[in-house]
Amino acid sequence: MRPSRVRVLHSLVRSLGLDKEMTVRQARPATEEEMRVFHRSAYLECLKQAPRICGDPLEETALSFQKEFDVPAGSATHDCPLFPEVWSLVASQAGASLACADVLLNGTADVAMNWAGGLHHAASANASGFCFVNDIVLCIKRLLHRYSRVLYIDLDVHHGDGVETAFYGNSRVMTFSIHQFGKGFFPGTGDYCTPQSTNSFAVNCPLPISTGDAAYLLSFRTALTAIVSCYDPEAIVLQCGADTIAGDLIGRLAVTTFTHTQCVADVLGLGLPTVLLGGGGYHVFHTAKCWAIHTATAIGRSASELPMYVPRKDPYYMEHRRESIPLRPTLHVFLDPDVDRPLSWEVSQKYWRQFCLSIRGQMSAAIAIRQKFTRIVQFAKEDADRRKSSLREREEKERAKRPRTSE
């Protein structure tokens, strides 16, 4: 993933004047101890040793590290090649997501954002899909210090496999991933639940390629409404991978920034403490525009309050212009009628109906716990009512026994 995305994004945020309406903080890098909450010590040691391993990749220990954790030094073909600066990169990515959790925990913010985070594929002892350290898992684990139930929502075009696996079967974290699925698309997981996954707290909405705005939003809202009413989360972590946006170099959905932002607005509209994180996004300008619009949404700006075009004063304007000659670049990403052909509504509805049929099964563990919880609350309420009425009866009896005093 190109770090230039975040540079372009910061430039856009500043030229739209959004930075003046929020508190911007420089987070400290995460420590090794903080990352050990999820990651294996030996794997973190390998990342820390990256300069030495890259300096002499054929040395015996260096070779065994690369082999054990599948991080070939300097490989041009592997999606997670080891490079000398990897440790400082992952420590700052994770540190910023932990800082987001901290401001929610200490009550200094309701919404916190880290667009350099959202690395949802990393596992406890291996890198995957451009993700070395899973800042999302670390962030959620910290939120669990205070919140009983955290909902994780993944808008990335790829299935959020790393986060789902980390919390699989954990009743305190529900994961929901909506993503492109099928025909060997990475990571290959994220289909509807299987009979083996009945104890999970994971909901997946696999979508076919070319799913358009209306179908995407319908599936998202169907799931969000069902999950929130059943699971009743206390905090939310939302991964906003922008590779879902049409025109991405990897993703093949036909979703615009209007719909992606509407999903973010729906989540923020729940009024719960929320962390917004980045994720995938391989079209640098589309990604930067998408997250700049999300930033505006998070600080309460509606779409009509944003300019139609990228501001001319933006330092990256020339770059944007070069990309979209002869038109002036718009802030939102629209479909390209020559390239993007969204699936027909009839076909999309077929997939949506299939998803609707699956959702109860996918949430069966959460529903069972919810029903048990409701029964316990109901029982406790009935018990309290019973005690109150017997106390009242006793008091009335005692009052009746007491001799009347003449005035």
Ligand SMILES: [Zn+2]
């Ligand atoms: Zn992705």
